[in-house]
Amino acid sequence: MVNYRYLGNSGLKISEITYGNWLTHGSQVENDVATACVRAALDAGITTFDTADVYANTVAEQVLGDALQGERRESLEIFTKVYWPTGPKGPNDVGLSRKHIMESINGSLSRLGTDYVDLYQAHRYDVETPLEETMQAFADVVRQGKALYIGVSEWSADQIRAGAALAKELGFQLISSQPQYSMLWRVIEDEVVPASKEVGVSQIVWSPMAQGVLSGKYLPGQAAPAGSRATDQKGGAQTISRFMSDETLTAVQNLKPVADELGLSMAQLAVAWVLQNDNVAAALVGASRPEQVAENVKASGVTIPAELLKQIDEALAGVVERDPAKTFEGMPKKRPA
Structure with a gap:
């Protein structure tokens, strides 16, 4: 069964293995399989579920909400996000303006079939909206009882500090950051993690297996297995491409003795490794x-x-990427159309 940890400087406990449905629900797997995966997560003691309005253009939220129907709401932690374009993708269907946040939280709650989410996250930093406007909107979402806590995703150290300071002024907590982090992608360690510790924020990390590369199933000099993410032309192949060099794949194979010594698969080793970071x-x-x-x-x-x-x-x-500037490189320089 899964263990639990506090999220940031809060009293909220979450399962340290959190179930996320990016690239799966509403796109890569059928709804009945998605529901079976959610049931398996619940059976394993996972109580925390992470989604976003942009996943499968809102469909992933609907699938997750349907799969969780009938569960005791108080026994779950449901997370979602706002920023990327959704719906018909009009000029205000994107970003962190007050208008988009207020409309998006209502849409997310309706699709998820719940009155509130435990954590509402800024899916990226919006360079076109004053941070004061964004944080005031989040404060109002919390006061209305539509979200219990606020988090961010792929924000820089300085952005996290500024957001946390405004949140404190406005009377709510910024408690989480959701960055990419794995043995191969360690760009948060030098700046984001120290800043987060300063302000009471902890990490909910995505892609701990580096898009599956750390599972060891991709071998240097060989074609990717049929049906794997590296062969998915709907987006999977693009997201995994940075890790698919022969040099990286060869280095990853050197992890197998470590996994064997611990009695773990290579995928389990990758997940256990990110959890060693306090x-x-x-x-x-x-x-x-x-x-x-x-x-x-496991x-x-x-x-x-x-x-x-x-x-x-x-x-x-x-083969490890550590440059903190990679966080900035991945940020939208303007709102996506």
């Missing part, structure tokens, strides 16, 4: 089959000894 509250994992959920949960509660953490670093030397 600023990480949860690792987001998705699934296209129910059995994947049960396997992922990473919960694992302690990786210092000598094996050093062995991991040595195995991946030369």
